[in-house]
Amino acid sequence: MDVDFAKAAAATWPPSSFRRTPEGRYVLDWRNPSCVARQSIHVSYPDADDLAAAKARSVDPGGMIMIHGQPNGFGWWGWLLQLVDWTDGCIAVTDSAMDEIWAMVADGAPIEIEQ
Numbered sequence: 001m002d003v004d005f006a007k008a009a010a011a012t013w014p015p016s017s018f019r020r021t022p023e024g025r026y027v028l029d030w031r032n033p034s035c036v037a038r039q040s041i042h043v044s045y046p047d048a049d050d051l052a053a054a055k056a057r058s059v060d061p062g063g064m065i066m067i068h069g070q071p072n073g074f075g076w077w078g079w080l081l082q083l084v085d086w087t088d089g090c091i092a093v094t095d096s097a098m099d100e101i102w103a104m105v106a107d108g109a110p111i112e113i114e115q
Contacts, residue, residue: 069095
């Protein structure tokens with residue numbers, strides 16, 4: 001399955017406040033059937049460890065990391081969007097992949113994100 005991660009420099013931390021996809025173990029905790037992209041499922045970032053690390057560095061950890069499809073009305077060019085960085089820290093997939101994820105993955109499912 002093709003996915004698109006935000007591609008900002010790996011050395012930046014915290015990830016999502018610098019438009020980078022966070023890495024680690026999280027939970028898919030809620031879903032949005034009608035957003036600006038074809039369906040989305042929320043990743044539980046930041047967790048307690050991420051919040052503590054951000055506090056220690058006096059930075060905002062960011063948040064609202066989602067797995068989502070393509071922007072509404074543009075699913076037909078999803079293959080092209082997979083070639084550019086447009087996700088702001090989220091994980092973008094094609095609309096057909098999002099349909100599959102939506103149907104197969106329950107709220108509360110664990111996810112491990114690594115690049």
